[in-house]
Amino acid sequence: MIADLSLYLVTDPDLCGERGVVETVRQAVDGGVRIVQLRDKTATDAETTAQLLELSRVIDGRALLVVNDRLDAALAARKQGARVDGVHLGQGDASVLRAREALGPEALIGLTANNADHFEAVRALPPGTVDYLGVGVIRPTTTKPDHPPALGVEGFRALVEATALPCVAIGGVAIDDTERLRDAGAAGLAVVSALCAAADPTATAEAFVRRWRAAGTPRVLSIAGSDPSGGAGIQADLKSIAAHGGYGMAALTALTAQNTTGVSGLHVPLAAFLRQQLDAISDDIVVDAVKIGMLANADVIRTVAEWLDVVRPPIVVLDPVMVATSGDRLLDQDAEAALRELLRRAHVVTPNLEELAVLAGRSISGWADALAAAEELSAMIGAAVLVKGGHLDGDDVPDALVDVARGVRREFPGTRIRTANTHGTGCSLSSALATRLARGETPVDAVASTRSWLRESLRESEGLQVGRGHGPINHFAGLWARGGVETNRAPEEIRAEWWQRTAAVRASIDELPFIRGLADGTLARDPFLFYLAQDALYLREYARVLAEASRLAPTPREQAFWAHSAEGAIIGELELHASWLTPDEGVDASTFAASPAPATVAYLDHLRSVAFGGDYAELIAAVLPCFWLYTDLGRRLHAGEFGDYARDPRHPYATWLATYADPAFEDATDQAITLVADAAAIAAPTARDRMLRAFEVSSAHELAFFAAPFASAVSA
Ligand SMILES: Cc1ncc(COP(=O)(O)OP(=O)(O)O)c(N)n1
Numbered sequence: 024m025i026a027d028l029s030l031y032l033v034t035d036p037d038l039c040g041e042r043g044v045v046e047t048v049r050q051a052v053d054g055g056v057r058i059v060q061l062r063d064k065t066a067t068d069a070e071t072t073a074q075l076l077e078l079s080r081v082i083d084g085r086a087l088l089v090v091n092d093r094l095d096a097a098l099a100a101r102k103q104g105a106r107v108d109g110v111h112l113g114q115g116d117a118s119v120l121r122a123r124e125a126l127g128p129e130a131l132i133g134l135t136a137n138n139a140d141h142f143e144a145v146r147a148l149p150p151g152t153v154d155y156l157g158v159g160v161i162r163p164t165t166t167k168p169d170h171p172p173a174l175g176v177e178g179f180r181a182l183v184e185a186t187a188l189p190c191v192a193i194g195g196v197a198i199d200d201t202e203r204l205r206d207a208g209a210a211g212l213a214v215v216s217a218l219c220a221a222a223d224p225t226a227t228a229e230a231f232v233r234r235w236r237a238a239g240t241p242r243v244l245s246i247a248g249s250d251p252s253g254g255a256g257i258q259a260d261l262k263s264i265a266a267h268g269g270y271g272m273a274a275l276t277a278l279t280a281q282n283t284t285g286v287s288g289l290h291v292p293l294a295a296f297l298r299q300q301l302d303a304i305s306d307d308i309v310v311d312a313v314k315i316g317m318l319a320n321a322d323v324i325r326t327v328a329e330w331l332d333v334v335r336p337p338i339v340v341l342d343p344v345m346v347a348t349s350g351d352r353l354l355d356q357d358a359e360a361a362l363r364e365l366l367r368r369a370h371v372v373t374p375n376l377e378e379l380a381v382l383a384g385r386s387i388s389g390w391a392d393a394l395a396a397a398e399e400l401s402a403m404i405g406a407a408v409l410v411k412g413g414h415l416d417g418d419d420v421p422d423a424l425v426d427v428a429r430g431v432r433r434e435f436p437g438t439r440i441r442t443a444n445t446h447g448t449g450c451s452l453s454s455a456l457a458t459r460l461a462r463g464e465t466p467v468d469a470v471a472s473t474r475s476w477l478r479e480s481l482r483e484s485e486g487l488q489v490g491r492g493h494g495p496i497n498h499f500a501g502l503w504a505r506g507g508v509e510t511n512r513a514p515e516e517i518r519a520e521w522w523q524r525t526a527a528v529r530a531s532i533d534e535l536p537f538i539r540g541l542a543d544g545t546l547a548r549d550p551f552l553f554y555l556a557q558d559a560l561y562l563r564e565y566a567r568v569l570a571e572a573s574r575l576a577p578t579p580r581e582q583a584f585w586a587h588s589a590e591g592a593i594i595g596e597l598e599l600h601a602s603w604l605t606p607d608e609g610v611d612a613s614t615f616a617a618s619p620a621p622a623t624v625a626y627l628d629h630l631r632s633v634a635f636g637g638d639y640a641e642l643i644a645a646v647l648p649c650f651w652l653y654t655d656l657g658r659r660l661h662a663g664e665f666g667d668y669a670r671d672p673r674h675p676y677a678t679w680l681a682t683y684a685d686p687a688f689e690d691a692t693d694q695a696i697t698l699v700a701d702a703a704a705i706a707a708p709t710a711r712d713r714m715l716r717a718f719e720v721s722s723a724h725e726l727a728f729f730a731a732p733f734a735s736a737v738s739a
Pocket residue numbers: 031033060062091092111112113114116133134135156157158167191193213
C-alpha cells in the first residue's frame with residue numbers, strides 16, 4: 024500500500040508540554056494527521072515501547088504510526104500487540120536494509136535525505152527498501168539544533184525531482200508553505216512545533232489539511248456498479264468527479280444492463296476480483312476520497328469494509344443504495360446487516376428518505392421526521408448524514424446535513440426543479456460531495472456547492488436528449504457554459520466585479536432630472552409625491568420578497584437578516600413615507616391607493632418571478648440593488664456630491680434627503696452585499712451567471728424607477 028503522508032506529525036515531548044504526547048497525538052489525529060512518528064530522544068527503549076503501545080491504542084488505525092530511530096522498540100511493541108507500521112531512520116541510524124528485513128515487506132520505512140549524496144545513496148538501495156524520504160530542513164529550526172543546512176522550497180524541489188520515492192518536507196515548515204511545497208513535489212508536510220506547540224492541535228491540523236487539499240487535484244475513487252447508459256453508477260461518478268476538478272478512479276462492484284427506462288440485467292463479479300481492483304489502486308495511488316455506491320451483496324460489502332480497514336481513506340462518502348424508487352429492497356437481509364456495519368466506516372452517508380427510514384428503523388412521514396431520523400442515524404454511526412428531501416411530496420425539496428458528534432445541523436431549503444431527468448442524481452451528488460470535501464471544503468460548504476451544481480445540472484439536463492425515460496443530469500452544464508473547470512471565486516472579487524457592472528446604471532441615475540432636482544431643491548412637488556407613492560407601493564411588495572428570502576435562507580443568521588430587512592421595509596419605510604404623504608403635505612392617504620406605474624410593475628414582476636423560482640442565491644442577488652444603489656446614492660447625496668443641501672435651510676427636501684444617509688441601513692447594505700457575494704462565490708458557474716443577471720436586471724429597474732417621475736408623473 025502506498026502511504027498517505029500528507030500531514031505527518033513528529034512528536035516532541037517538550038513541545039507537547041503539559042498536554043502530553045498522547046493527548047496531542049489524539050487531538051492532531053482527530054484533525055486529520057495521517058501519520059505519526061514517535062520521536063523521543065531521551066526515552067529508554069522500554070519507555071519507547073510502552074509509549075508505542077499507548078499511541079497505537081489512541082490512534083486506533085486512523086493514522087499510521089512509526090517510531091524514530093528505535094527499530095528494537097518497534098519490534099518489541101509489535102510483539103506486545105501494538106500496531107506499529109514502521110520506522111523512520113536517519114543517515115546515522117540503523118541500516119534501512121536491516122529494518123526492512125526485521126519489519127517485513129509491508130512495513131513503512133522512511134529515510135532522511137538532506138543532500139544530493141544522500142539521494143545518490145538511496146538510488147543504490149535494492150528497490151522496495153525505503154518507502155519515503157524525509158527531506159529538509161526547509162528553513163532553520165530550533166526543534167532540531169543539529170539540523171543540516173536549510174534548502175528553502177526551491178532547494179527541496181531541486182532535490183526531490185531526481186527521485187520517484189515520495190518525499191515529505193521537514194524542518195521549519197509552516198502552514199503558509201503548504202501550496203509552494205506541494206507544488207515543489209512534496210508528498211506531505213512533516214511538522215513538529217507547528218502541531219505539538221499548537222494551542223488547539225485539532226483545529227491546526229484541520230487547517231493544514233484544508234490547505235493541503237485545496238492545493239492539489241484530489242484523487243477520488245468510486246466503488247460502485249456500472250450503468251452502460253452513462254447516467255448513473257461509476258459512469259455518473261466519474262463525470263461528477265471530473266466536473267468538480269477531481270481525478271476519478273473506479274472499482275466495479277457489479278455490471279448492470281440498464282438504460283433510462285430501467286434495469287434489465289445484473290452481473291456481479293467475484294468479490295475477490297473487486298479486492299484485486301481496490302488493491303491495484305491503493306498499492307500505487309494515494310486515495311484522497313472514496314465514494315461508495317451500489318454494493319450488490321454481503322460478500323461485496325465485506326470486501327469493501329476490509330479494504331477500508333487497511334487503507335483508511337480520509338474521506339468516505341457512502342450512498343446507501345438499498346431501496347429502489349419503486350420501494351423494492353435491493354439488498355437481502357445479510358447484505359443489509361453488512362451495510363449497517365459499513366456505515367460506521369463512512370464519514371458522510373447520503374440516504375434518500377426510504378433508505379433513511381430503513382437505516383434508522385422508523386417511519387418517516389414528513390421533513391421533521393426525516394430530520395429526527397437523520398439525527399438518530401448520525402448518532403448511531405458517528406458520521407454525518409446528508410438527508411435528501413427529493414422524495415418528499417410537494418414543491419419544497421430541502422436537504423439537511425446532520426452530524427451529531429460534531430454539532431452540525433444545517434438545512435438547505437430548495438424548490439423542486441420540474442424535470443424527468445433524475446436518473447443517477449444520488450450517484451452524482453455523492454461523488455461530487457466526496458470530491459468537494461477532498462478539495463478542502465468544509466462539509467457545509469461542500470454540500471452547498473454540490474447542491475448548487477446539482478440544481479444547475481438538473482436544470483440544464485433537457486438539452487442532452489438521452490433516452491426515452493428518466494434521462495441523466497447534465498454533469499458538465501457549468502463547464503460547457505464557461506469553457507473551464509470551475510473553481511470557487513473570492514467573494515471580494517465578485518463584490519468588485521458586480522459593482523463595476525452597475526457603473527453605467529449609476530452614472531445614468533446621477534444624471535436623471537429627478538435626482539438632480541431632488542439634490543438642488545428645484546424638483547417640483549408632483550414628481551416628488553409621485554415618487555413617494557410609487558416607493559410606498561414598491562416597498563410593500565419588496566417586503567414580501569424579502570420575507571421569501573428569509574423563508575429560503577439556509578442559516579438562521581441569514582433567515583433573521585432578511586426577516587429584519589422585510590420588517591424594516593414595511594414598517595420603517597412606510598412610516599417615513601406616511602409622514603410625507605399627509606394632508607399637510609397636500610396629499611391624503613388615498614395617495615397610498617395610487618396605481619403602480621409601469622416601472623413599479625416591471626420591477627416588482629421581476630422580483631416576484633425570481634422569488635417564485637425558489638432559488639435563494641438568485642433571489643438575494645435580485646433584491647441587492649435596492650440596498651446597494653440606494654445606499655450609494657444616499658451616501659453621495661449626503662456627502663454633498665450633488666450640492667450642499669444640508670446647509671440650505673430653505674431646501675424643500677432637506678429632511679427627506681437626510682434620511683438617505685442612515686448608518687443602520689448602510690450597515691444592513693454591507694451585510695446584504697456580503698451574503699450575496701458569499702453565495703455567489705460558491706455557486707456553480709451558471710447559477711452565478713443567473714445571480715448576476717438577476718442583479719443586473721434589478722439594477723436597470725432601479726434606474727427606470729428613479730426615471731419614472733418624469734416619464735409618467737406629469738400624466739399621473
Ligand atoms: C519525516 C522525517 N524526516 C526526517 C527526520 C530526521 O531524522 P534523522 O535524520 O534521523 O534525525 P532525528 O529525527 O533522529 O533527529 C525525521 N525524524 N522525520
